[in-house]
Amino acid sequence: MDFGPSTPLSYFNANGKSMIVSLNIPDHISFQMVYRLESKDPSETQLDPESNFTLLTSPIHVARNFRTVASYCGTAGAIKAAAKLLSGRRSLYLITRYNRVETAGWCYTGQCKHYKIEPNAVVVGPIWTSPKSRGKGFASKALQLALNEYKRKGQYLFYIDTEKKNHAAQRVFEKCGFGPPVALYFK
Numbered sequence: 001m002d003f004g005p006s007t008p009l010s011y012f013n014a015n016g017k018s019m020i021v022s023l024n025i026p027d028h029i030s031f032q033m034v035y036r037l038e039s040k041d042p043s044e045t046q047l048d049p050e051s052n053f054t055l056l057t058s059p060i061h062v063a064r065n066f067r068t069v070a071s072y073c074g075t076a077g078a079i080k081a082a083a084k085l086l087s088g089r090r091s092l093y094l095i096t097r098y099n100r101v102e103t104a105g106w107c108y109t110g111q112c113k114h115y116k117i118e119p120n121a122v123v124v125g126p127i128w129t130s131p132k133s134r135g136k137g138f139a140s141k142a143l144q145l146a147l148n149e150y151k152r153k154g155q156y157l158f159y160i161d162t163e164k165k166n167h168a169a170q171r172v173f174e175k176c177g178f179g180p181p182v183a184l185y186f187k
Contacts, residue, residue, distance in 0.1 A: 030163065033181035034115055035173050037158040042148035043177070045141050047095065051102070053145045056092040059085050068094065072101035072128075093146040095138050103129040103138040107146060112159065114185050121157035122150050127169070134168065140175040147176065161185075 025031065047053060056062055059082035062069050070078040072094065084090050089109045095102045105127035112123045124146070129139045147158060160178065162169040 025164075029186070031184050031186045032114070032161045033164055033170075034159060034161040034183040034185065035178040035180075036182045037147070037160075037176070037178045038156055039147070039158075039177055040151060040156040042151045043144050045144040045148065047141060047145075048097075051095055051097045051138075051141075053142065054094045054096065055146060055149050056081070056094070057085060057090075058088075059083070061085070062092075065094075068096055068099065068101060071099075072104050091146070091149075093142055093149075095142045095145075097133075101130065102133040102136075103127070103142045105139075105142060105146060107150065109155070114161070115159075115183055117159055118157050120155055121159055122147075122155055124158060124160040125162075127160075127172075139169075139172045143172060143176050 054061075054065060054068075056065060056069070062078060062082040062085060066078055069081055069092070073081065081092055084106075085092065089111065091107045092104065093107065094104045105124060108123045110119050110121065111117070117123060124143065127139060127143065143160075150156075150158070158178075160173055162173070
């Protein structure tokens with residue numbers, strides 16, 4: 001059986017001390033790695049003058065930005081986005097440049113269907129970046145700006161996950177202050 005490189009996993013032992021273990025999981029087994037960030041202070045993040053960050057938190061925000069949202073996920077997707085925001089627990093963030101969505105992501109407060117989180121924690125994902133914009137720092141800046149908005153509202157626990165082979169996403173997480181994975185789950 002072929003085992004790929006070991007996967008580091010951070011956890012807290014019974015005494016509250018942070019520990020890191022490595023797991024050797026066969027390459028053919030797909031799993032998601034879960035990352036956690038606890039941070040209260042917003043981080044300095046700047047966009048170029050042509051770029052705009054928008055955090056949509058209600059259907060009214062989607063209506064005001066309908067063309068932009070529809071350019072990212074289609075007309076039906078924009079309508080679904082507005083419906084998702086009705087819960088009051090979700091938000092959609094975007095970076096646009098020249099009226100084009102460069103990157104987008106969802107945040108969900110207090111609930112995750114894949115793993116247990118604290119009641120006020122924010123789960124980020126999915127996130128997406130336009131193929132033409134990948135590798136240019138848009139995803140890192142957008143994620144950091146979204147986290148900053150939540151920190152300003154008093155929320156400081158964040159979770160995000162990705163597939164074990166999505167190294168680009170893992171680099172984004174690291175740039176935004178997430179440490180090594182704290183959990184795994186299998187799809």
